[in-house]
Amino acid sequence: MLGSGLTVILIVVIVAALLTREHASTLQAAKRAATNITQLINADVLRNAELYDLALQGLIKATTRDDLSQATPDIRHMVQFDQSIAAPFKGEVLLLDANGAVVADSSTLQPTPRNFANRDYFQVHKQNAQAGLFISRPFKIRCDCDQVWRMAFSRRVEGPNGEFAGVAVATMRLAYFDQLFNRLTIGNGSSVNLLNTRGILLAQQPLLERDMIDKDLSDRPNFKRILREGEGSFQAISTLSGTERLYTFTRVGELPLIVVVALASENVFAPWQRAARLTSGATGVLCIGLLWLTWMLRRELRRRYRAEQVLSELAATDALTGLANRRTLDQRLRLEWDRAQRSTEPLTLLMIDVDHFKAFNDRHGHHGGDEALRTVAQVIGGNIRRPADLAARYGGEEFAVVLPDTDAKGAWVIAEHIRSGVEHLPRVAGAEQPITVSIGMSTWGKHSRISLEALLLSADQALYEAKHTGRNRIVEAGKR
Numbered sequence: 001m002l003g004s005g006l007t008v009i010l011i012v013v014i015v016a017a018l019l020t021r022e023h024a025s026t027l028q029a030a031k032r033a034a035t036n037i038t039q040l041i042n043a044d045v046l047r048n049a050e051l052y053d054l055a056l057q058g059l060i061k062a063t064t065r066d067d068l069s070q071a072t073p074d075i076r077h078m079v080q081f082d083q084s085i086a087a088p089f090k091g092e093v094l095l096l097d098a099n100g101a102v103v104a105d106s107s108t109l110q111p112t113p114r115n116f117a118n119r120d121y122f123q124v125h126k127q128n129a130q131a132g133l134f135i136s137r138p139f140k141i142r143c144d145c146d147q148v149w150r151m152a153f154s155r156r157v158e159g160p161n162g163e164f165a166g167v168a169v170a171t172m173r174l175a176y177f178d179q180l181f182n183r184l185t186i187g188n189g190s191s192v193n194l195l196n197t198r199g200i201l202l203a204q205q206p207l208l209e210r211d212m213i214d215k216d217l218s219d220r221p222n223f224k225r226i227l228r229e230g231e232g233s234f235q236a237i238s239t240l241s242g243t244e245r246l247y248t249f250t251r252v253g254e255l256p257l258i259v260v261v262a263l264a265s266e267n268v269f270a271p272w273q274r275a276a277r278l279t280s281g282a283t284g285v286l287c288i289g290l291l292w293l294t295w296m297l298r299r300e301l302r303r304r305y306r307a308e309q310v311l312s313e314l315a316a317t318d319a320l321t322g323l324a325n326r327r328t329l330d331q332r333l334r335l336e337w338d339r340a341q342r343s344t345e346p347l348t349l350l351m352i353d354v355d356h357f358k359a360f361n362d363r364h365g366h367h368g369g370d371e372a373l374r375t376v377a378q379v380i381g382g383n384i385r386r387p388a389d390l391a392a393r394y395g396g397e398e399f400a401v402v403l404p405d406t407d408a409k410g411a412w413v414i415a416e417h418i419r420s421g422v423e424h425l426p427r428v429a430g431a432e433q434p435i436t437v438s439i440g441m442s443t444w445g446k447h448s449r450i451s452l453e454a455l456l457l458s459a460d461q462a463l464y465e466a467k468h469t470g471r472n473r474i475v476e477a478g479k480r
Contacts, residue, residue: 004294008287015283019276023269027246030268031233034248034261037184041192044180046253048172052153053133055081056168059095059104060157063168074109081106091141091150091171095157096122098166116169125156125167135256137200138174138214149174149213151202174203174213181205189243189264197256199223208240222247226258235265318393320370321377329392329400336388336404337444337452344446348411349455350401351440351463352380352418355471357397360435364428372428372435373397379421383414400459408443408476415439415474423472436472438463443476 059081081093081104093106100117116122121136136152150171159165181192182205194203199218207213217223220239231250238245244265251258316328324332333349340347354360354376361369377391380399384391390402401418403411422437440463442455450458458477466475 001294001298004291008290011283011287015279019272019279022275023272026269026272030246030263031248034233034246034263035250037186037192037261038248038250038259040184041180041194041259042250042252045177045194045257045259046255048176049133049135049153049252049255049257052170052172053155055093055170056133056153056155059093059168059170060155063095063104063157077104077109091173093170094168096167096169098126098164100167103166119152121152121154121169122167125154126164129156129158129162129164131156133255135196137196138202177203178205186261186263187267189241189267190245191262193260193262195223195258195260197227197258199227202257226260238262318377321374321393321399323377323381323399324390324392326392326395329390329394329402332390332392333402333456334452336390336402337455340404340444343405345405346407346443346445347455348403348406348408348441348443349459350403350411350415350418351394351442351459352399352401352437353439353463353467354397355436355438355467356433360428368428375425376422376435376437379425380418383417383421406443407445408441411441411443412474412476415441419472419474438466438471439474440464440466441474441476442478 090106094102094111094116095104096116097103100115100119100122102111102114102116105111119136119139121134124131124134132155134154136154138149138151140149150173152169152171154167154169156164157166157168177194181203184192186192191208192203192205193201195201195217199216199220201212201215201217204212222236222239225234225236226247226249229249233246233248235244235246237243246263246265246268247260248263249258249260316324318325336347339345354372357369357372360372364372373393377393377399380391380401384401388404389406392400392402394400401414403414406414419437419439423434425435427434440459440461442459442462444450444455462475462477466473469475
């Protein structure tokens with residue numbers, strides 16, 4: 001069971017390691033895919049931002065030409081807005097004077113009187129000569145012809161002495177980002193986002209909530225981390241959806257824009273989770289099956305072991321008396337003899353014979369004789385208490401007791417207990433005399449020079465003498 005348990009643990013550890021590695025591989029693959037998407041968006045947005053910037057620079061350059069004021073309105077309009085034709089999803093391209101009034105409009109030769117002095121793109125350039133290319137917050141033009149979201153690219157127009165002379169503005173419809181993002185496959189629950197560095201959401205596909213465009217996300221922990229790190233990937237809980245997402249982000253060149261691809265972790269790891277459930281289930285079935293088979297094998301082995309123990313005990317036990325049989329006696333006596341030779345501790349052998357057993361058996365029958373032998377065996381076994389001692393049936397009505405580490409004096413006490421115990425057994429019905437035993441005793445000590453065979457012979461001779469000198473007595477070999 002321990003081996004199977006360790007095997008199961010090893011299998012679980014290996015499978016867990018493989019699943020962990022596969023999880024990491026899935027995460028890396030998702031990061032690579034998201035990075036490719038951000039780079040694609042980055043390149044497209046940067047290219048179009050450059051087109052709008054060229055249009056603004058062309059408008060500013062044309063405005064500062066001295067000869068342009070002499071040209072006809074058609075020629076002047078064509079020169080001013082020639083570069084803006086290539087810009088996709090172009091809205092209006094305007095030239096504002098120092099007061100925010102429209103002085104040139106790409107859509108008409110005679111611009112409609114309007115003033116945009118309150119717009120962020122005008123105020124930024126008026127207050128900061130180093131603003132460069134500025135990208136505004138999303139806004140809507142309030143007119144019947146167009147209610148779509150736009151954002152503006154703008155540059156400062158300077159006078160001959162570097163003074164503030166106005167602003168060149170090019171607006172772009174945010175539908176450009178919708179078209180760009182819709183070409184990308186990112187999965188359900190995921191989104192592609194474009195923000196400026198101030199945390200204003202410029203575009204999102206698909207929209208996670210209504211009115212998300214122009215929403216300020218600068219106070220969100222995820223945006224703060226994105227702004228701090230610049231580019232990279234991380235997993236975090238979305239404050240909008242409350243689900244875990246894999247954020248991959250990058251800056252758009254030198255522009256104040258950030259592209260963020262937010263993949264739903266549930267979709268990213270869905271294939272891995274299916275494979276993990278299948279693998280875990282198969283591994284669980286395998287481990288449970290292994291443990292069950294091991295338990296069944298263990299139970300079968302224990303059953304066999306118990307059966308073998310029973311058979312071993314039966315092979316070592318006399319069926320009638322329950323004491324050890326002759327074969328066990330011979331093996332045990334040889335073992336204790338060898339041990340006594342090494343330790344030089346005394347070894348005593350008792351030979352016990354039931355007196356007048358043949359006459360008792362003839363009088364009471366075999367059943368009565370067997371019962372008498374069982375009763376005598378119980379008395380003998382009851383006086384053998386040490387684990388090393390052994391009581392055995394030697395044959396017929398004769399018994400033997402092996403007493404290791406026991407000298408003659410101690411053995412005599414045990415022999416007397418046996419003799420007395422048998423003598424005081426209840427009489428069998430119809431018997432004139434009680435059952436008695438004669439005992440012959442032989443002891444080997446460290447000064448003895450006899451062999452094991454001689455020990456057996458001397459015990460048997462002592463028993464013979466006990467029977468011929470009156471029975472129901474103990475005779476020690478060598479002390480006649």
